Amino acid sequence: xxxxxxxxxxxxxxxxxxxxxxxxxxxxxxxxxxxxxxxxxxxxxxxxxxxxxxxxxxxxxxxxxxxxxxxxxxxxxxxxxxxxxxxxxxxxxxxxxxxxxxxxxxxxxxxxxxxxxxxxxxxxxxxxxxxxxxxxxxxxxxxxxxxxxxxxxxxxxxxxxxxxxxxxxxxxxxxxxxxxxxxxxxxxxxxxxxxxxxxxxxxxxxxxxxxxxxxxxxxxxxxxxxxxxxxxxxxxxxxxxxxxxxxxxxxxxxxxxxxxxxxxxxxxxxxxxxxxxxxxxxxxxxxxxxxxxxxxxxxxxxxxxxxx
Amino acid sequence: xxxxxxxxxxxxxxxxxxxxxxxxxxxxxxxxxxxxxxxxxxxxxxxxxxxxxxxxxxxxxxxxxxxxxxxxxxxxxxxxxxxxxxxxxxxxxxxxxxxxxxxxxxxxxxxxxxxxxxxxxxxxxxxxxxxxxxxxxxxxxxxxxxxxxxxxxxxxxxxxxxxxxxxxxxxxxxxxxxxxxxxxxxxxxxxxxxxxxxxxxxxxxxxxxxxxxxxxxxxxxxxxxxxxxxxxxxxxxxxxxxxxxxxxxxxxxxxxxxxxxxxxxxxxxxxxxxx
Numbered sequence: 001x002x003x004x005x006x007x008x009x010x011x012x013x014x015x016x017x018x019x020x021x022x023x024x025x026x027x028x029x030x031x032x033x034x035x036x037x038x039x040x041x042x043x044x045x046x047x048x049x050x051x052x053x054x055x056x057x058x059x060x061x062x063x064x065x066x067x068x069x070x071x072x073x074x075x076x077x078x079x080x081x082x083x084x085x086x087x088x089x090x091x092x093x094x095x096x097x098x099x100x101x102x103x104x105x106x107x108x109x110x111x112x113x114x115x116x117x118x119x120x121x122x123x124x125x126x127x128x129x130x131x132x133x134x135x136x137x138x139x140x141x142x143x144x145x146x147x148x149x150x151x152x153x154x155x156x157x158x159x160x161x162x163x164x165x166x167x168x169x170x171x172x173x174x175x176x177x178x179x180x181x182x183x184x185x186x187x188x189x190x191x192x193x194x195x196x197x198x199x200x201x202x203x204x205x206x207x208x209x210x211x212x213x214x215x216x217x218x219x220x221x222x223x224x225x226x227x228x229x230x231x232x233x234x235x236x237x238x239x240x241x242x243x244x245x246x247x248x249x250x251x252x253x254x255x256x257x258x259x260x261x262x263x264x265x266x267x268x269x270x271x272x273x274x275x276x277x278x279x280x281x282x283x284x285x286x287x288x289x290x291x292x293x294x295x296x297x298x299x300x301x302x303x304x305x306x307x308x
Numbered sequence: 309x310x311x312x313x314x315x316x317x318x319x320x321x322x323x324x325x326x327x328x329x330x331x332x333x334x335x336x337x338x339x340x341x342x343x344x345x346x347x348x349x350x351x352x353x354x355x356x357x358x359x360x361x362x363x364x365x366x367x368x369x370x371x372x373x374x375x376x377x378x379x380x381x382x383x384x385x386x387x388x389x390x391x392x393x394x395x396x397x398x399x400x401x402x403x404x405x406x407x408x409x410x411x412x413x414x415x416x417x418x419x420x421x422x423x424x425x426x427x428x429x430x431x432x433x434x435x436x437x438x439x440x441x442x443x444x445x446x447x448x449x450x451x452x453x454x455x456x457x458x459x460x461x462x463x464x465x466x467x468x469x470x471x472x473x474x475x476x477x478x479x480x481x482x483x484x485x486x487x488x489x490x491x492x493x494x495x496x497x498x499x500x501x502x503x504x505x506x507x508x509x510x511x512x513x514x515x516x517x518x519x520x521x522x523x524x525x526x527x528x529x530x531x532x533x534x535x536x537x538x539x540x541x542x543x544x545x546x547x548x549x550x551x552x553x554x555x556x557x558x559x560x561x562x563x564x565x566x567x568x569x570x571x572x573x574x575x576x577x578x579x580x581x582x583x
Binding site for chain 1: 423
């Protein structure tokens with residue numbers, strides 16, 4: 001520590017310039033080192049290691065055998081791989097428009113000038129977001145149960161008589177999951193929209209009002225175009241999050257009925273941690289990584305256009 | 309004056325969504341505090357006696373539901389990872405923002421690239437790494453992978469960048485070391501950013517599911533997100549016990565949220581800045 005103290009004597013810049021440079025380098029790396037250590041060890045190294053392992057046959061305990069691209073070939077001929085990938089892709093395509101639109105609507109409700117109980121509404125809409133996935137799963141597992149769940153009871157009370165098997169009907173399981181995730185996560189995107197709404201100049205709305213524009217017209221002609229950057233941000237955050245969907249599905253349906261809700265992460269989990277095909281699971285993980293990289297690069301490219 | 313139907317329409321929609329959002333949570337409370345033989349699927353029954361604490365008592369006394377321990381472990385994990393992230397990210401962000409060192413751009417790009425690396429894609433090697441280090445089933449193993457958070461560095465660097473250069477020039481002339489400049493000038497000025505980031509990280513740590521789910525097998529370090537599903541899987545049919553456990557486990561974070569709402573919302577809005 002004494003080193004920092006003695007350096008403070010070098011006030012005369014020109015004389016000790018090189019000395020300062022060396023100190024800057026030293027101190028810069030000293031500050032960066034802890035972060036870099038954890039980053040390299042627990043993020044970067046596992047990524048590289050995963051890529052290498054994806055070319056080996058390995059069951060954690062046994063010997064590693066180099067097999068070239070055969071893990072990837074095995075994936076391509078594995079029906080479960082494609083099935084879980086399609087499920088996840090279908091979820092991405094179905095849920096994204098609903099989530100983006102839903103978050104936008106929640107935000108403009110709260111941002112509406114004459115809304116009553118603004119803060120309370122914001123609190124309630126965001127509240128599910130702070131719950132852990134396990135609590136969300138228990139609540140909705142009970143909510144969606146036939147005969148004992150509240151969802152069907154409420155539907156009965158408004159005249160919808162048939163008993164609906166939300167989680168064991170393979171046509172209803174994904175809509176159920178989308179609904180649960182919508183309830184759980186939309187508040188987060190809503191907050192991003194609200195932050196974006198604060199930045200739109202009030203004068204725009206006042207001018208439009210003077211011109212006799214209706215509320216709906218101001219939404220379409222001022223609000224929606226002004227939020228272009230936020231739309232893109234929410235869209236991509238949601239797409240990336242959706243490709244990684246796992247927890248709520250696994251805890252609510254365990255991938256059922258009959259594998260109808262098996263997600264891509266669940267596939268990786270089953271292959272890697274239940275059947276111990278470490279190489280094959282790593283190959284699948286790399287496919288996911290590839291998808292997310294493509295989506296992220298697309299995001300960077302598009303976001304770049306909205307930089308001021 | 310014309311009848312303002314837009315106002316009534318929007319307020320009505322707001323109230324309907326609000327009720328729909330609250331019903332699952334209120335039902336959780338109803339099932340928790342009503343006796344098992346009471347029909348809680350009728351909302352009218354929620355607000356009238358009988359009420360009972362039996363479900364709560366049963367959960368607390370249940371040998372397989374270590375609610376207290378799970379809350380304790382989640383607190384440890386969330387607090388330690390919050391401080392860890394804040395310290396690591398502050399140091400790195402300050403270096404990137406204020407100090408010129410060789411290879412600065414290279415490291416910054418490498419860390420930015422980390423935003424695109426999903427934890428889900430590195431789970432298997434991560435598991436093997438901790439297994440080889442003999443560190444599985446430790447608090448460290450739960451926390452360590454999330455400490456080096458690239459978005460934390462990026463957000464804090466933006467805040468450090470916004471601080472006037474003349475402050476640091478003056479401090480330099482007064483003979484301040486980098487360490488002193490960081491501790492006495494930079495950090496106090498970005499405190500709001502640090503607290504928002506801190507709360508965001510705390511929430512993420514408290515709720516983290518996937519990595520502990522895969523790596524933790526020792527019941528002594530089980531956190532809320534992985535404790536509850538194991539308990540639940542034994543009582544598929546009993547609503548009272550599992551809902552009471554959920555209500556108990558949800559209460560700390562809901563209280564924290566209601567108290568710190570302002571900062572949480574700010575923290576979330578801030579993560580949008582990174583895009």
